[in-house]
Amino acid sequence: MFDKEVDLMKKRIGFLYLIIFLLPFIQLFKPTMVQAYSVPDRTSVYEHAPKGMKLNDFVTAPEYYTNTKTNDTTAFKSSSKIIRAGDSNNDSTDIIQLLDGSSTQKKQIGSFWGTVKDSNGNKTYNYFDLSKPQEISVWFYGGSKVDGYDGFAFVLQNDDLGDQAISRSNGVPTAGETLGVWGGGTPDNKTTTTKLSGASDGIQKSVAIEFDHYVNKTAGSFSNSVNDYLDYDKFSMSNPGNIVMNQLKTGHIAWNYPGDTATYMENSYSLILNNYFYNITHRGPVQNNSYFTGYDGLEVANSETQDPRNGWRHLKITYTPPTTGTTARLSYLINDKFPDGTDKMQTAQDSKTFSIDISKLIGTSDDKKVRWGFTASTGSPESSIDDLDMVIEKMPSIVDMKGTSQITDVTKNSSKTLGSTKELSTSDGDEIKLEQKLAYSGGISESGEIKATVGLPENVEYNGDANGVIGKMTYQDEDGTTKTQEINKSDLKDVTITIPGKYETDPPSYKTVKGFDVTIPSMNAIGDNSNIEVYGTVKGPESSTPITTSVSGVNTSYQADNYTGDTMSPDFVIDNEVLHIENTNSLSQELNLGDEAHFQGNISYLKGSTFDGEELLSNLEVYDQDGNKLSGVQKGDIQVDKGVKTGTYDIPYTLNGLEADKTYTFKLKLSDSKDRISNTLEYKVKIKPKKNLQLEVDNYRFQTINAGSKIGEYVKRSGNWDIDVNSTGTKWKLSAQSTGLFNKEDSSYSEPLYFIDKDLNAKSLNDDTLIAQQDTVNSGESQNTDVTDAWSEEDGILLKNEFPNLAGDYTGKIEWTLSETI
CATH class of the missing domain: 2.60.40 (Immunoglobulin-like)
Known part of the structure; x- marks a missing residue:
């Protein structure tokens, strides 16, 4: 046991020597950060603040923090306060001051929280509901110094201290590297003889995303009992999970559970003197070199003054509840837009998403309402006094609008x-x-x-x-x-x-x-x-x-x-390229129903571009002569070779479903693979009148020829002689031809047929003889003409008694010819 302690002491002494010899070297070559440009004062920054919500009583900013050991309620003066629009030096919008750059107080802690409880202590107000999607967005001004404040944190917490929740050491509020949320710090930045035991000194039952300007890695030693080590991450772990190692740099963003003792690692440079200092395990994914202090990342000439609008940076926090279990997602997006809402370029934006365990906040409780807010601090050896102000753009429970x-x-x-x-x-x-x-x-x-x-x-x-x-x-x-x-x-x-x-x-x-x-x-x-x-x-x-x-x-x-x-x-x-079509066949056509119309032309680009080889799409719409668009659009593909400057098209259209003797307008346009749309060509197509010509005839009879009838007389017609011509849209003529009537018993006996016109001129039907005609065109409804309506008993088709015939029945055939005339 003694030997082991000696070995440990040797390791600690060796570590001490390393620090002793390296510190002068580091100090000798530490770069001096120089701010050559001018910066606007805080009044100007406030005047140019982005517009935010009226805070009313939606948030609470403690004036003092209590020493929980002594119950001194004014143990530490908070640097946070609410500056209302219209207050001194601020006419623009409500602003929350977290850190005060005009103060002489080196160590500062500030915080504000959504006002969760009403006057009766009920959670009915500006809480964060872990069962629902939530979003919070703020604008923050990180001061004007290159070496500025330590940093700030977004926190969800269910600490019994409520809005008094803050970093403490043995009950004393602790600034500097804690950012107001972590444990492990001390009020004087010195090592402590008191171990973290049970609950940590961080905000209890919480999860935090830190926005940390500095990498606090100064270890305590015999010659320097400093406690400035929270960001040390060069340890070794057999199963680190999402704990980051050897990753943290200036301007880092990471997260963890501040109230969980597993978050902290104990260090000591003396087992005998019990001088403890701590580092926290940062969870990733981590973001480094992010801008959230001063006017970092904006280069202006030495003689210029930074624009106060550029001092404001945007931050959005998004929460997605668990679908099952207790694993939720928490995301941030920082530096995503300018104060007027214009998007910044992607390289300026930083964003990450973390999986968090909400049981760390609420255990197994069904009450999923917790506090949300921000903490901030400054006062570590690396930092300086500077401003940190926030304008709230959106709170989770007040008004949610999309x-x-x-x-x-x-x-x-x-x-x-x-x-x-x-x-x-x-x-x-x-x-x-x-x-x-x-x-x-x-x-x-x-x-x-x-x-x-x-x-x-x-x-x-x-x-x-x-x-x-x-x-x-x-x-x-x-x-x-x-x-x-x-x-x-x-x-x-x-x-x-x-x-x-x-x-x-x-x-x-x-x-x-x-x-x-x-x-x-x-x-x-x-x-x-x-x-x-x-x-x-x-x-x-x-x-x-x-x-x-x-x-x-x-x-x-x-x-x-x-x-x-x-x-x-x-x-x-x-x-700006223009797709152009020009017809090569007539824009006016006259065709019959059922015919196929063709619309032909050339295709080109007016600015001289060549075709890309992709198919073009034709779009053909049909309108009646009253300008009404007919249902349906005919589309088709047109291929033009790649690299050529001119193509052709030939688009067929079958003329069905239209009306005769009417004119239709066909509107044609083409589009290419880049959605360029050509000019529209209008083709006129007249549908020729519809033609219909039909003949309806029957069996006909003549009167009986009695014995003693005179030779050469005409035998009149008997019964109904309807000879109907149905016509539409055409002139016509009707002719008839017959070899006469023949005796059924002896065909050698016959009687001839004649057509007698109105002037009583007789024409034998032995030859094809014109019976009737119509010289006008009916383009409307179908017209029925009964040819025999114009006949009297003395004219029309009659039978001529030319021979003394034997008694008997006589029959014959008439061949009718109905034809269209020009």
Whole structure:
């Protein structure tokens, strides 16, 4: 046992020597951080703060922290306070100060929490419900110094101390490396003779995401009993799980359970003197080199002053409850947008998602309501006094509203929603529709009247209709009642938007675009929603050669007493190349029903592009002569060889289901693989009148020839002689031919047939003889003509008694010929 202790002591002494010899070396070459540019003062920063929620009594910021050992309720003055809009040096929005850069107090701790309990102690207010999806977003200003405060933490906690929960050491509130949430620190940054036992000194029953500026890795030693070691991560573990090792760097983001003693590792440089210092096990995935202090990451010339707007950084926390069990997901997204809502480039953003065990907060309790809030501190040897302020954009239980946006190319019937990776390609002259939707999805409060400031994308003309109307705002409440407000071209004004720099270290620039303000009624029930829609016409830059113009999305901001938010319109591109078709056969055709019409022409690009070898799509619509579109659209594929500048098309259409003697308009347009839509050609096709020609004849009789009848007389017709011609859309003629009537018993006896016209001229039917004709065209309904209606007893087809015939029955055949005439 004694030998073992000696060995341990040797290891500790060796460690001490290493520190002694290295420290001068490190100190000698430690770089001096110089801030050459000028920075705005805090008043200017407050004046340019992003708009946030009115805090009312939704949050609580302790004025003092209690010494839980002595019950001294004013043991430590908190650096946090709420600065209301209209207070001294702040006219913009409600701000929460967590750390005070104007104070002379080196060690500072600040915190604020959602106000969870009402006056009766019931959890009915601004809590965090672990059973539901939740979102919190804030803007924070991290001061103006390069060597700034230690850091801050987002915390979910169920500590019995409530809003008095903070880092402590033996009951004393502890600043510096603890960030106000971790245990293991000491008030004087010295090693302690007291071990962590049972509960840690961190916030109990909690989970925290830390945003830590420094890597506190200074170990205690005989010559320097410092306790500044919480970020040491070079240990070895046989089963580390998601505990990170050898990863932490400046500006790191990690997480763990501050109230869990397993989070902390005990260290001592003397087993005899019991000098303890601790490091915490950071859980990953870890993010390093993140920007959350001062104006880090923005390079301006030495003679310039940083823009106070750039000091504000955005942070969003998203929570997803367990589907089963106790494993939930907690995510953060930091530095994702500028104060006006414009997205920052992806390289500037940091985000991670963690799996957390909510039983660490609530055990097996069915009460899943916990506190949410932020803690912060400064005072470690590395840090300095600086500001940390927050503006709350969204709280989880007050008002939950969802904003979405969409842009639609009405001409091409193609849309893109915000967040989609799809490219929306438009062309000059396309009509587009921009929509910004907002919906109430829950909360304990109404939003208050909402002022929406809508920025409009460039390269679009907003001329409106004959009355100058370019769009409308439609509000609908939960019971379906709607309210509409028109948006007129005269409402347009200049709206300032942010233009991200080329690189993430470049400060943004600003410019004005067209936009407008519109007021949306207050929302207070699930189902309340609004939609702002604006129409315009795409207008790309002038160019005689093919170019593609990218149009960035523009922000729409919403500002109400209890809600602030924004949505970006989706970006899109303008392709100035024009697909063009030109007919090579006649634009006017006259065909019969059932015929196949052909629409033929050439295809090319007006800016000179070559075809890509992909199939083009034809779109053929048919309209009647009154301009009514017929149902159905004929589509087809057209192949044009890759690399050529001109192609051809030949589109057939069978003329069925149309009406005769009417003219139809066929509207043809083509589209290519990039959704370019050609000009529209109109082909006129007249359907020739419908023709129908039918003859209905029967068996006919003549009167009986009596003995003694005179030779050469005409025998009259007997019975009904209907000879019907049915015709539509045509002239006609009817002729007849017959060899006469023959005796059934002796065919050598016969009588001839004659046609007698109105002038009593007789023509033998031995030859094909014209009986009747119609010289006019009936293009309407079918017409029935009974040829015999025009006959009298003296004319028409008669039988001539030319021979003295034997008594008997005589029969014969008449061949009728009905034909169309020109």
